Amino acid sequence: MPTYHLNINGSKSKIDTEADTPLLYILRDYLELNGPKFGCGLSQCGSCAVLVNGKPTNSCMLPVSTIGDAEITTLEGLESTEGRLHAVQQAFVNEQAAQCGYCLNGMIMSAVGLLNTNANPDEKEIRNALQGNLCRCGTHPRIIQAIKTAAKNL
Amino acid sequence: MKVKPLRTRRKFLKDLGYISVGFTLLGACTGVEDPIMAARVDYDGKLPGSMGRANTVNAWLEILDDGSIRVLSGKVELGQGIRTAIQQVAAEELDMDLEKVQVQLAETGRTPNEGYTGASASIQNSAMSVRYAAATARQELLGLASKKLNTPIDDLLLYSGIVKSKLDNKSLTFAEILEGVQIEKEVSLPVPIKNKKEHRYVGKAIPRTDIRDMVRGQAIYIQDLRFPGMVHARVVRPPGYTSQLMSIDDTDLRNEVPGVLKTVVKGSIVAVITEREHQAIKAEKYLRNHTEWTTPIPFPEYSKLYAHIKEVATGPETVKSAGDVTAISKEMDTLKARYTKPYIKHASMGPACGIAMFDGEVLHVWSHSQGIYPMREALSTMLNLDSEKIHITAVPGAGCFGHSTADDAAADAALLALEYPNTHVRVQWSRQDEHTWDPFGPAMIVELEAGLDENKNINSWKAEVWTDSHSTRPNEDAGTVLTARYLETPYQMKSRGYLGGGHRNADPYYSIPNMTVNAHYYYGPLRTSSLRSLGSFTNIFAVESLMDSLAEKAGQDPMEFRLKHLEDERAIAVIQKVKELTASQNIADDQGVGYAFMRYKNTDAYIAMAAKVAVDKVTGSIELIKMWAAVDVGEVINMDGITNQIEGGLIQAASWTLKEQVSFNTTEITGTDYLKYPILRFSEIPEVEIAIINRPEEDAKGVGEVPMPPTPAAIANAIYKACDKRVFDLPITPDKILRA
Numbered sequence: 079m080p081t082y083h084l085n086i087n088g089s090k091s092k093i094d095t096e097a098d099t100p101l102l103y104i105l106r107d108y109l110e111l112n113g114p115k116f117g118c119g120l121s122q123c124g125s126c127a128v129l130v131n132g133k134p135t136n137s138c139m140l141p142v143s144t145i146g147d148a149e150i151t152t153l154e155g156l157e158s159t160e161g162r163l164h165a166v167q168q169a170f171v172n173e174q175a176a177q178c179g180y181c182l183n184g185m186i187m188s189a190v191g192l193l194n195t196n197a198n199p200d201e202k203e204i205r206n207a208l209q210g211n212l213c214r215c216g217t218h219p220r221i222i223q224a225i226k227t228a229a230k231n232l
Numbered sequence: 233m234k235v236k237p238l239r240t241r242r243k244f245l246k247d248l249g250y251i252s253v254g255f256t257l258l259g260a261c262t263g264v265e266d267p268i269m270a271a272r273v274d275y276d277g278k279l280p281g282s283m284g285r286a287n288t289v290n291a292w293l294e295i296l297d298d299g300s301i302r303v304l305s306g307k308v309e310l311g312q313g314i315r316t317a318i319q320q321v322a323a324e325e326l327d328m329d330l331e332k333v334q335v336q337l338a339e340t341g342r343t344p345n346e347g348y349t350g351a352s353a354s355i356q357n358s359a360m361s362v363r364y365a366a367a368t369a370r371q372e373l374l375g376l377a378s379k380k381l382n383t384p385i386d387d388l389l390l391y392s393g394i395v396k397s398k399l400d401n402k403s404l405t406f407a408e409i410l411e412g413v414q415i416e417k418e419v420s421l422p423v424p425i426k427n428k429k430e431h432r433y434v435g436k437a438i439p440r441t442d443i444r445d446m447v448r449g450q451a452i453y454i455q456d457l458r459f460p461g462m463v464h465a466r467v468v469r470p471p472g473y474t475s476q477l478m479s480i481d482d483t484d485l486r487n488e489v490p491g492v493l494k495t496v497v498k499g500s501i502v503a504v505i506t507e508r509e510h511q512a513i514k515a516e517k518y519l520r521n522h523t524e525w526t527t528p529i530p531f532p533e534y535s536k537l538y539a540h541i542k543e544v545a546t547g548p549e550t551v552k553s554a555g556d557v558t559a560i561s562k563e564m565d566t567l568k569a570r571y572t573k574p575y576i577k578h579a580s581m582g583p584a585c586g587i588a589m590f591d592g593e594v595l596h597v598w599s600h601s602q603g604i605y606p607m608r609e610a611l612s613t614m615l616n617l618d619s620e621k622i623h624i625t626a627v628p629g630a631g632c633f634g635h636s637t638a639d640d641a642a643a644d645a646a647l648l649a650l651e652y653p654n655t656h657v658r659v660q661w662s663r664q665d666e667h668t669w670d671p672f673g674p675a676m677i678v679e680l681e682a683g684l685d686e687n688k689n690i691n692s693w694k695a696e697v698w699t700d701s702h703s704t705r706p707n708e709d710a711g712t713v714l715t716a717r718y719l720e721t722p723y724q725m726k727s728r729g730y731l732g733g734g735h736r737n738a739d740p741y742y743s744i745p746n747m748t749v750n751a752h753y754y755y756g757p758l759r760t761s762s763l764r765s766l767g768s769f770t771n772i773f774a775v776e777s778l779m780d781s782l783a784e785k786a787g788q789d790p791m792e793f794r795l796k797h798l799e800d801e802r803a804i805a806v807i808q809k810v811k812e813l814t815a816s817q818n819i820a821d822d823q824g825v826g827y828a829f830m831r832y833k834n835t836d837a838y839i840a841m842a843a844k845v846a847v848d849k850v851t852g853s854i855e856l857i858k859m860w861a862a863v864d865v866g867e868v869i870n871m872d873g874i875t876n877q878i879e880g881g882l883i884q885a886a887s888w889t890l891k892e893q894v895s896f897n898t899t900e901i902t903g904t905d906y907l908k909y910p911i912l913r914f915s916e917i918p919e920v921e922i923a924i925i926n927r928p929e930e931d932a933k934g935v936g937e938v939p940m941p942p943t944p945a946a947i948a949n950a951i952y953k954a955c956d957k958r959v960f961d962l963p964i965t966p967d968k969i970l971r972a
Contacts (some may be wrong), residue, residue, distance in 0.1 A: 079490070096490060096510070103510040107464075111451030112456040115712040117581050118663040122906040124786075125581060156940040173440055174872055177880055178311025179446035180581045182628035186447060205914040212906060214581045215311055215631045216883030217876070218917040 082142050086111075087155030101137040101145060102126045105152060106126065113153025113183050117212070124184035124211035128152050128186070134191030136210075153183045165180055166190050169228035170221075177215035184211045189225045237744050266389055266398065269327070270430030272367075274422035277931075279364060281307065282357040286344035289372065289412035292365035293322060295406045298409040300332040301366075307358045308337050308602060309442075311631035312936055313453035313873040314354045316440045320433040320869055321359050325366035325426055327391035330433060331441075336845035338604050338626035348603035350634065350762060352836070352934025353935065355869055360932065367425045372415050377404050428928040432487030435926055437872035448643025451504045454585045454600040454627040454638075459656035462587070463493060464509040466516035467644050468502040469665050470718070471704025472900060473759065474529025476500045480882070484648075491516045496651045499720035500525075503644070506915050507654055509660065516662075530898040531757045538572055538677055541698050541754050548696065548750035552739045555746030560692040565684040568580055571774035573689035573944075573962045575672040575758050579904070579911060582630025583666040588649035589656045595622045595649060599642035601660050603705060607639045607713075610706035611646050614716040614723065622646075633884070635761040637661060637670055643713040664904045669714060672894050673763025674700035676737065688786035690797060692746040695771075699734030700754055701727070702766040727755060733766035737941060740941060741831045742797035756903070764881070765937035768832065769888070769944070773962065776828035776945030780952065790949065794829055802864050802927070803831060806840040809923050813871035814842045822846050823857070826853045826949025828942035837865040841882070843918075843946040847954040852966030854951065856886055858919040861939060865931035879920045881939030887912040889944040891963055 080092045086109065093108050100119075105111045105128070116165070119138045126138040129151040144162045156164040163171070176182055180220030185208065192199055192207035199207065206223050239275040249667055279287070286292065286306075294302045303322050309315050319333040326333075336343060370390055377395035378385045381402055381846040389396045396403035428434070445451040470477070475785035486492050486506075491511035496503040502523055504515040532540040560566060560577060595617060601607045604624040612619040629638060644659040677698040685691040704725060710716035711725030735751045763769075783793035791811055798804055807829055814825055824847070830842045841861040847854055859882045868874055893911050895902045952958045957972035 095508075097510075098514075099510045103508070106507045110458060111449065112243055115453075115582065116455060116660065117583070120663060120905055120907075122663075124579065129663075136590070139277075153447075157448060163444075163447065169863060170447045171444050173877065174443060176440075176443045177313070177876060178581070178629075178631035179443065180311075180452060180453060182446050205917070208914045212581065212911060212913065214579055214884065214911065216880030216887075217962065218883060218912075218914055219879060219920055220876070222917075224912075225919070 081217070082145070084145060084150060085147055086150045087152060095142060097141060097143040099142045101128065101150070101151065104142050105137065111152050111154055115158070115180055115183050117181070118192055123181070123190060125181050127184040127211070129185040129187055129191060132191065132194050134188045139165040153186060165231045166193065166225065166228040169224040169231065171222050173224040173227060174216055175220035175224040177217050181211060181213045185213070185221050190226065192225070193229060193232060197232060199225070253549050255772070262665065264303070266396070267390070267391055269389055271427040272424040274428050275364070279419065280357045280360045280631040282344060282361045283364070287418050288416050289365045289419060290416050291344050292362055293369060294414055295369070295410055299405050299407060299408045300334060301328070301334060303362055304343040305335060305358045305362070305506035306338045306344040307349045307354045308600065308626040309347065309620065309628040310600070310602070312326050312354065312877060313440050313870060314358065315442065316438055317355060317359050318362050320438055321363040322366045324431055324433045325363060326370055328393055330438065330837060332393060338630070340604055340608055340622070345605040347606060352832070352936040355932050355934050359869060361510040363421050363425060365421045365422045368417060369415050371424060372632060373406060373409055374845065376409050379791045380404060380409065399448045399781045402798060403668070408562065409801060431604065435868045435871065435928060437584060438870050439872070452627070454587070454598060454629050455660065457583055457587055457598055457627055459587070461590070462656040462658055463505050463507060463652065464512040465503055465645070465657050465659045466512040467504045467659065468516055468519045469669060470500060470525050474528040475525040477523060477525055480519065480555065482519060482521045482556025484520055487513060488518055494652055495519070496648060499722065500738065501647070501715060501719040503648055503732060503846045505648060508969065511970045516563055528899070528936045530894050533898060534950070535679050535697060537574070537675060540676060541675060545698050545752040545754040551735050551751045553748035554745060555749045557692045557694045557746045559746060560681055560683045560694055564686060566681065567778060567781055567785060569778055569781065569960060571678045571680070571770065571777060571960050573676045573770040573773065575675045575760070576763055576888050576892050577667060577670050577672055577894055577909060578633050578636040578763060579909065580630045580632045583663055583684055584637035584661040585659065586596070586638070586642035586645035587656055587658045588642070588645035590653045592651045592653060593621065595646060597624045597642050597646055599624060599626050600627055600632070600638045601642055602632070602635060602638065605733055607642060607706045609708040610639065610710050610713045610716070611643060613708055613710035614643060614713060614719070615650065632671070634763040635671055635703065637666055640669065640714040643715040655667055656727060667904045667909060668901050669759070669763030671704055672761045674702060674760040676734070676767060676770040678770055680778050681775050682782055684782065684786055688788065690744045690782060693740065693744045694970045695738045695749045695773065696752065697735045697738050697749065697750045697767065698754060699767055700756070700760045702733030702762050704728055704761040711879050730884040735911070736766055736771065736832060736833060737768040737775070738771040739834065741803065741834050742794070743799055744797070758896070767938035768830070768937070768941040769885070772828065772830045773944040773948070776830070776942060777948050777958070777960070780826070780949045781958070781959060791827055802838050803829065803884045805925060806838045806862040809925065810840040810842050810860055813860045813862065813921060813923060817844065820846070822849065822954060824950045826946045826951070826953055828949065829943040830942045832938050832941070837935055837938045839863045839938050841939070841942045841946050843943070843950045845950040845954055847951055847969060849955055852969035854890060854964065854966065854969070856890065856916065856918040858921065859886065859943070860921045861948070862923045862925065863928060863935065863938060864925040865933045865935045865938070867928045867932040868924060868926040869932055871924060871926070874924055875922050877935045877938045878922050881936070882920055882943055883912060883917060885940040885943030886918065886947065889947050889964055891964060893963055
């Protein structure tokens, strides 16, 4: 079984696994990170999103063998070392932008990815950036508001 | 409980505009004035149904040594915010900080048996039971402290986990009063509850504390639960409902997939247990390709679904009759229309998951089931295991919006745990299985006929409703869980009939002298159960579409027409409110605003809503611009919780209305993922605006299902205003607008 050395949330993780194991299962099943969620396994819903070199990426179909030394950031990696929430996380709390919260990981990672490249997105740009993220509870308006709030507070 | 950061807490206290009981406790030590205690008033109404089975204080709450309270609820958190609502009512009655109230969700043998978490009943039942139990606990604590402090009750103050004498400042903590004993007193009427005018938590927009955990990936869902040595399993679902296993060849499985621990074959159940989760996915795929199954009984052609339903239906059975509708054919102006709704999926974002461990004596199960006690009965029958030997703990899951697949995954795990004892076995469903094996909200047909009298008032109303069962929730009938249907000796589910949910709201809440509702029951072809608001979604789509058509026939404004058929002031108030919300709208040529009204179940919450759309007359494409709702749920517990539920419900219902149908061909269900069964995405999300009318003097009613039923009618009515085309068949799609 091959061994992989992955850069995850700023530290190196050594994983022995099959080459076709998707990143999502490395994060959840091997590293016990609960941020990224399994929603579809088909890259359709965005629940499993992580940042790969700062870019939001679905992890459920991404084989571990293709990752190399890319920097992976999960929801758990957004908080500062002093425990301060990322502006996007704090904005979701302030706007109470959740019901069940299962999709929240993907929403937050997509939002952070957007703000990484566009610090002042308009509503259309926010909607475009989140087009790949599904929410069944219907909290979309609150999520859009939270991202607007986060952009102001960044 | 996690301690909130100071910044959030300050804001929170300021928002409430009251002195904090937390700080006054400090004050008690430093000579600062005592808080003014709110008056109590006797509640002498009905006790909630849930208290019938659990009527002592300690069945609902426990007082812990550190002065905090543990509330025991028989409900499960599925995103509706029930934990916060329960915290609010308990903290309110006991005058303590919210943070000092922890909520233990359902666990067999631990929490009350509250049946199912559904039917928008958690506030009516669970939260209200906690209110009366907490109020009774307060009385009991004051009584005991009175004796210990030798002080009359009237000279005692109870707040922040202490009882204090006003006379000499002596105080006792709850733990000192109870000395390790819980309060076993029965809750009996009258219960002295806090005067609602003096509420500091209830009725306010209290932020949910669990969202902070969610944004950090620290909230634990069933899918996140891990145990040492836990193994992973997948079940190979058959190609169709009625397929049976003919053969399996797993000879090369262990060569092809690493980590395989066991293959389980029982009747037509094929499952595999592996060390790692992704290994289970690969093994399941391997086994799917190495099993042979009998061909399932074919489905009817999808295009002939509604004809098929009428063909196989029994009945009719008259479920409501008032006056004489035979006059309907003699009416001057009669309208008749047929409305249809396809099967709709729950489509929860988190596919079902179940974990089980058999320790040789007791079977432990962890599940996001909406009813762990009733599910225990199903598992008991299925496994032929005494229910006392089954211990189930409810764990939060993703929003499921009715009876979905949680119980089935728990049953899978339970069965496999017996095959692989002393190890936690986790079964995670795939998206495809979730979308295929879900008990869908049933397809329905509603035929309405209504007649206007000479004054253009509705004189007669006749409704014919065709429906499958809206509740196949687990109980002692093991056939209610999927797994049991594929055992060597399979359990076939017994028929449930309508159970009230199918014709819910088919009898309008309007003053109509002559009315009949007939229900026609059919069974199959697809598996069905409860989906948020049950039959009301289709029935109100029909009723409120026809109300607009009748108003047009009468030459009257649709809302004025509704108002003249309503006597209930609360109904009138929500309609006036939504009119006010939409009064300033500019409506372009290609746009329309449509309205709808409902009183849920004709006994619960009131809603009037509006939808604004733009329709492209050439392509038929629909843009849903905005939705408004004015809602009266009686007493509000959490203002933001209610608003959030309504906003989300409107959007989910808009998704059902504009996009959703469970497609199938004669051999299989075809909408197996989010591409083949699309739901609304961000580009399609409308703006929403909600107004809540709080009536603290009225009973608190649930809100979860309330926004669903009026949505399709408001949208259909808006489309009609925009382009003169009326669509009677859900979902409302561009091609149907062009054909109308």
